[in-house]
Amino acid sequence: MDILQVGEPVLRQKARTLSAAEIASEEIRKLIARMRETMYAGPGVGLAAPQIGFPLRLAVIEDREEYQKEISADQLAERERRPVPFHVIINPQITESSGDAREFFEGCLSLTGFLAVVPRARTVRVECLDERGQPRVICASGWYARILQHEIDHLNGTLYVDRMRSHTFMSLDNWGRFWKSRPVGEVRAELDSPQER
Ligand code: ZN
Numbered sequence: 001m002d003i004l005q006v007g008e009p010v011l012r013q014k015a016r017t018l019s020a021a022e023i024a025s026e027e028i029r030k031l032i033a034r035m036r037e038t039m040y041a042g043p044g045v046g047l048a049a050p051q052i053g054f055p056l057r058l059a060v061i062e063d064r065e066e067y068q069k070e071i072s073a074d075q076l077a078e079r080e081r082r083p084v085p086f087h088v089i090i091n092p093q094i095t096e097s098s099g100d101a102r103e104f105f106e107g108c109l110s111l112t113g114f115l116a117v118v119p120r121a122r123t124v125r126v127e128c129l130d131e132r133g134q135p136r137v138i139c140a141s142g143w144y145a146r147i148l149q150h151e152i153d154h155l156n157g158t159l160y161v162d163r164m165r166s167h168t169f170m171s172l173d174n175w176g177r178f179w180k181s182r183p184v185g186e187v188r189a190e191l192d193s194p195q196e197r
Contacts, residue, residue, distance in 0.1 A: 002052070003038060003042065003047070003051050003052060003109045003110060003112075004050075004051055004052065004053060004110060005110055005111070005112065006110055006111050006159060006161075008053075008110075010050050010053055010054075010055050011050055011051065011110055011154070011157065011159065012157040013050065013055045013157050014055075014155070014156055014157050015048075015049065015050055015054075015055045015056050015057045015058075015154075015155040015156075015157075016055060016056060016057065017057050017091050018056055018057060018058060018090055018091060018129075020133050023090060023129060023131070023132075023133040024133060028058070028131075029131075031049065031054060031056075031058070032058070032060065032088055032131055034052065035047050035049065035052060035058075035059075035060045036060050036062075036086065038051075038052055039060055039062065039109075042109045043067065044109045045061065045062065045063040045064075045067065045084075045147050046059060046060065046061045046062075046147045046150060046151045047059065047060050047109065047151075048151050048154030048155055049155075050154055050155065050157075051109060051110050051154060057090060057091045057092065057155045058088070058089070058090050058155075059088070059089050059092070059151040059152070059154065059155065060086070060087075060088055060089075061084060061086070061087055061088075061089065061144075061147055061148070061151060062084060062085065062086040062087070063081070063082075063083055063084040063143065063144065063147065064083060065083045068081060068083065079102075079104055079142060079143045080122075080141060080142020080143055081142060081143035081144075082142070082143070082144070084144050084147070087130065088130055088131040089126065089128040089129075089130075089136075089138075089148070089151070089152075090128055090129040090130070090131070090133075091128060091129055092126050092127070092128035092148070092151075092152050092155070093126065093127050093128070093152075094124050094125070094126055094148070094149070094152060095125050095126065095127050096124065096125040097121035097123065097124045097125075097145075097149075098121060098122070098123050098124075099121055099122025099123045099141070100122060101119040101120060101121060101122070102119065102120055102121075102122050102142075102146070103117050103118070103119045103120075103165065103184050103185075103188065104117065104118070104120075104146070104184055105117055105118075105168070105175065105179075105184070106118040106120075106146065106150065106160050106164075107160075107172070108150070108159060108160055110154075110159065111159065111160070111161065113171055113172050113173075114169065114170065114171055114172065115169075115170065115172060115175055116160065116161065116164035116165065116166070116168045116169040116170065117164060117165045117168035117184055117187065117188060118146075118160045118163050118164045118165070119163065119165070120145065120146045120149050120150075120163075121145060121149065122141055122142065122145060123139070123140065123141040123145050124138075124139075124140055124141075124145045124148055124149060125137065125138070125139050125140075126138040126140070126148055126152070165188060165191075165192070167188075167191040167192050168187060168188060168191050
């Protein structure tokens, strides 16, 4: 299943709420299964329905332990990144966000090959339904809170490029070549105020 890239109109639409009958339907059950496969194939830690062409308020999330093996313990700790089991969020709403904004590089499966520093609230409280239509309240912090904010943005037609520190926008290759191992504060200082060399 192809992941739509930036420029597709559906990525800029406000997705619509799902009814209880739709949530219980075979079509939505199948769509969730397709989204899960597509997220794994990405690979990514979240996927919103608009990214595969469905303007519906539905996203899947999973941050697998295996994705974190390449990342140093220090970086995982700084990002407050811990494994998150697979789950579905339907009709989600951020009802609270708090904490000083955290800035880290972030990418998106709909902007393949690029990333940028994006400020996000450190903690969020999200009210949503699960795939059985049951109400859920999620209180998340750190990287999981970032994933939730990113996916819920997709349902409102917002992409990380709308929130990024624009001077830090770069290709994945160049991030790996020049910036990957440096603290984000240092990266921002250097990119925001270019010095003569
Ligand atoms: Zn995305």
